[in-house]
Amino acid sequence: METKILVNKLVKKYGDHLVLDKIDVAIKEKDVVCVIGPSGSGKSTFLRCINKLEEPTSGQVIVDKFDLTDKNTNINEVRQHIGMVFQQFNLFPHLSVLDNITLAPIDIKKMDKNEAEKRAIELLEAVGLANKKDAYPDSLSGGQKQRVAIARALAMDPDIMLFDEPTSALDPEMVGEVLQVMKNLAKQGMTMVIVTHEMGFAKEVANRVVFMDGGHILDDGSPDQVFNNPKSERTANFLNRVL
Numbered sequence: 001m002e003t004k005i006l007v008n009k010l011v012k013k014y015g016d017h018l019v020l021d022k023i024d025v026a027i028k029e030k031d032v033v034c035v036i037g038p039s040g041s042g043k044s045t046f047l048r049c050i051n052k053l054e055e056p057t058s059g060q061v062i063v064d065k066f067d068l069t070d071k072n073t074n075i076n077e078v079r080q081h082i083g084m085v086f087q088q089f090n091l092f093p094h095l096s097v098l099d100n101i102t103l104a105p106i107d108i109k110k111m112d113k114n115e116a117e118k119r120a121i122e123l124l125e126a127v128g129l130a131n132k133k134d135a136y137p138d139s140l141s142g143g144q145k146q147r148v149a150i151a152r153a154l155a156m157d158p159d160i161m162l163f164d165e166p167t168s169a170l171d172p173e174m175v176g177e178v179l180q181v182m183k184n185l186a187k188q189g190m191t192m193v194i195v196t197h198e199m200g201f202a203k204e205v206a207n208r209v210v211f212m213d214g215g216h217i218l219d220d221g222s223p224d225q226v227f228n229n230p231k232s233e234r235t236a237n238f239l240n241r242v243l
């Protein structure tokens with residue numbers, strides 16, 4: 001499989017605070033990578049460097065042959081191929097579900113309105129929310145909001161999806177419905193990088209688990225390898241605490 005995301009010696013500092021310390025990782029097409037690790041270990045920063053929501057201090061991030069760290073790269077073009085889903089949904093509160101989903105395809109991709117709506121309804125069907133197309137975000141549960149946020153990201157037809165703790169803000173009974181949507185995406189062959197504390201999901205759905213601590217990747221392997229035979233003692237300690 002082709003390499004989709006190549007990260008070379010990625011360093012991110014905030015002032016003197018070294019948050020990512022020479023991260024190296026290559027993610028292949030159709031990989032489903034779960035990134036785990038303690039709070040403050042740099043997981044979100046790593047994810048945000050992949051679509052340049054954060055500017056790397058040094059090192060290289062290459063997505064689909066586009067070098068994000070090259071000043072001449074048009075980041076907006078690259079971002080069209082990368083969907084991102086956050087813990088806090090970030091839906092537009094003044095727009096209906098349908099308009100949340102069609103906004104970027106119409107504005108950025110210059111998609112015809114009818115075509116954008118037709119696609120949005122297909123995506124809402126895929127996440128089980130076709131009946132909510134005219135609803136406003138306020139009237140939805142957390143799990144529904146997050147499924148709309150996923151549909152909205154998919155409306156740009158990305159070939160990489162980044163998730164930053166997509167279920168961490170949800171009531172427990174809503175976690176499953178969001179994980180199910182993500183599982184379906186994985187089955188369809190989407191390349192996914194998922195920061196999560198859902199270890200059951202990581203075991204079942206990921207083909208690869210990356211453990212981060214202190215700005216380093218301390219383990220990187222199959223779920224079986226990382227969960228059952230971690231290389232680093234810190235991984236083992238972390239897993240003992242969360243499993």
Ligand code: ADP
Binds near residue numbers: 014040042
């Ligand atoms: P995680 O997602 O693993 O919890 P983060 O990537 O959010 O970790 O944060 C890693 C470290 O970087 C933390 O110590 C955090 O306080 C710091 N950090 C994150 N974002 C910023 C920022 N915008 N300015 C300063 N420090 C930050």
Ligand code: MG
Binds near residue numbers: 043044045
């Ligand atoms: Mg985080």
